[in-house]
Amino acid sequence: MGKEIIIDGHSLTMEDIFLVANAKTTDVKVSLSPIAKESILKSREYVHKIVEKGEPVYGINTGFGALATKHIAKKDLSQLQVNLIRSHCTGVGKPFSREVTRAIMLLRANCLTSGYSGVSIEAIELLIDFLNHDITPVVPEKGSVGASGDLAPLSHIALALIGEGEVVVDGKAQKSDFAIHQIGKKPVILGPKDGLALINGTAVMAALGALAIYKSERLVKLADIAAACTLEGVRGTASAYDYKIHSLKPHPGQLASAINLNKLLEESGILHSHPDCGKVQDPYSLRCVPQVHGACRQTLAHSKEVLGIELNAVTDNPLIFVNEDEVISGGNFHGEAIAMAMDYLAIGLAELCNISERRVEKMMNPTFSDLPAFLTPNSGLNSGLMIAHVTAAALTSENKYLCHPASVDSVPTSTDKEDHVSMGVTAGRKLHEVLDNLTKCLSIEFLCNTQAIDLLRPLKSSPAIEALIAHVRKTVPMIEDDRIFYKDMNNIEALINNNELLSVVEKVIGELN
Structure with a gap:
């Protein structure tokens, strides 16, 4: 047992x-x-x-x-x-x-x-x-x-x-x-x-919220890892991650993300291979990762605080106070706090998906990346990862309507006795859809950025990122010619869901924030 x-x-x-x-x-x-x-x-x-x-x-x-x-x-x-x-x-x-x-x-x-x-x-x-x-x-x-x-x-x-x-x-x-x-x-x-x-x-909405938060804690770390890998793939600059910058805007999530990115890029051969390349500033999807990922982390922190209270709350009605010899009717069954927290977290996760899709686009575009179009060595005959990016765009778009808050709605029921409701389960179900879309978007970004880094060989990234690429390559070979890419996406998604990718990285550099 x-x-x-x-x-x-x-x-x-x-x-x-x-x-x-x-x-x-x-x-x-x-x-x-x-x-x-x-x-x-x-x-x-x-x-x-x-x-x-x-x-x-x-x-x-x-x-x-x-x-x-x-x-x-x-x-x-x-x-x-x-x-x-x-x-x-x-x-x-x-x-x-x-x-x-x-x-x-x-x-x-x-x-x-x-x-x-x-x-x-x-x-x-x-x-x-x-x-x-x-x-x-x-x-x-x-x-x-x-x-x-x-x-x-x-x-x-x-x-x-x-x-x-x-x-x-x-x-x-x-x-x-x-x-x-x-x-x-x-x-x-x-x-x-x-x-x-x-x-x-509130057991149903609390269950949806708790499971989403547990998974999201790992995904926010993986989003930082994905961003670092993509920065390497397009040979961006890490100067915007300098801790001196972020100490002047010390949101906890922003600081945590900046620390992660710097740890992930330590000892990178790629990072130091292009000091005179002329790239002074990267696009926001690369330059502003700590600010955006950090804000998304704040939605998670708030949601975790709310759900942490709810897990051990007494939420039925009426409540029996034996020592006080009282039975009191109240409203602890109302799910407003959880519903609003889950709506907020869905927005944060959707933004991680949004910025991930933008980074994928940067890898597709040879004008920016200096890589082969759509990350295929023989473009034209091969379409490469063109439509993998389209899938990321579709998922990102879907999240936009899923993030309309359920908690702002209320339909009175029970002859208007129950005249204000939270729609908490709807918020939770939508949150899980957004969470699933984010997982898939990150799997696409990892499919692209591991390919991008392999196209830069013999240059090597940091030990942590190289360990991740080696693990991905056990089930997803480098792309030489077109193949059925959804299988590769599914394989990487499985590595995300069973926590293998995060574990591989943290074995090299220790636990991320």
């Missing part, structure tokens, strides 16, 4: 989420902390006391949303929760990936362990069993407006817990009750507040 992640409602990290989201069943085990169990049981006992008193308390013995004034008889409370789950399973579209769904389940379980939700411990334990036995509920992507929580997608997970939903096990869809019995468990029997606690929160 690999790593054990003990959830307690207070200490979950983005790395934990990424590990669980991508884990095989033998890699990571999720378990409840003993202290969390005590809090869960105390909170649950408090709910039962409310039921015995019979006084109306929202979410426990009343209707929901605009039906909150309807008092529900004690004998109907279990059916009330089942009806809630069934009626809220209205998601549409393709299902979330296994990775995202597992992240959602972990975040929901973590929130419920805090002891403020009043949910049965059996529901939380079965949610954890799903993670540990690799049972993945089928959760449609669309249907949440990001207030009152991510009701529709979370309801599809809750439906699986009560044995009425669909799940995927070993790549095959099956009924959830069958999967539950296969692991020696029983479906959850919902009691007072159970259904509402399972679906009333």
Whole structure:
């Protein structure tokens, strides 16, 4: 058995989420902390006391949303929760990936362990069993407006817990009750507040945000690496990266990017091979890399701060304060903070894609680069990387409409009771599209700049960049004649996604900022 992640409602990290989201069943085990169990049981006992008193308390013995004034008889409370789950399973579209769904389940379980939700411990334990036995509920992507929580997608997970939903096990869809019995468990029997606690929160949008941030932290470093490689390929000047310049405009992201670029270019033979070439200033896409990449890093820093709080927040409603003998209705389920952070991060990632495409164009253009047109030794007969650049342009253009902020929209629902919503899941889904486009754009830039540097042989770049080129060449040979380039792009994208390119570079020069 690999790593054990003990959830307690207070200490979950983005790395934990990424590990669980991508884990095989033998890699990571999720378990409840003993202290969390005590809090869960105390909170649950408090709910039962409310039921015995019979006084109306929202979410426990009343209707929901605009039906909150309807008092529900004690004998109907279990059916009330089942009806809630069934009626809220209205998601549409393709299902979330296994990775995202597992992240959602972990975040929901973590929130419920805090002891403020009043949910049965059996529901939380079965949610954890799903993670540990690799049972993945089928959760449609669309249907949440990001207030009152991510009701529709979370309801599809809750439906699986009560044995009425669909799940995927070993790549095959099956009924959830069958999967539950296969692991020696029983479906959850919902009691007072159970259904509402399972679906009333920000777990879906938080999962999308956390996974995007974890991946983005690596991509911002790779963007610096790509820029350094391209500067070398077109024999640009590194004078604009001088730390004295950036110390006069000390934005943290800008400083970090400038430090990275200088480390990456240390001991470059190419850099020192053209001191009298006449290039005084490079185009902005090369000269202003620290300023642009740095600003993009700031969007990531802000988003990480917001999501870091949300991961261990209590986001359902109403909340139970056992020690204070209170049940208070509030709005922690509202996803405005996450939605805005994800919209902001999408803009930052799109700009990394935007400037990457401009650098690719510089390598295509022999007037600027002094390299063969489209980086092919025999242009005319060969088109070279002409259309790889077109693909980068297409992805960059697509990001522009994907970056229209979802969080500025709001469609009132529930007879205007829920009259302002965050559209957080929409923001998260768009963010992942932009993230995927950026990954592909960087793969194209690496395809081009490794070719450009090889065309400068026998000159050599820095040790770090040469190590990267050598690793790329294991699966992507230097281009002599036209071939099917999407395969090369896919191979480099795989090296990005499995963290190989970053690891190769950091083994040479240490961890980048």
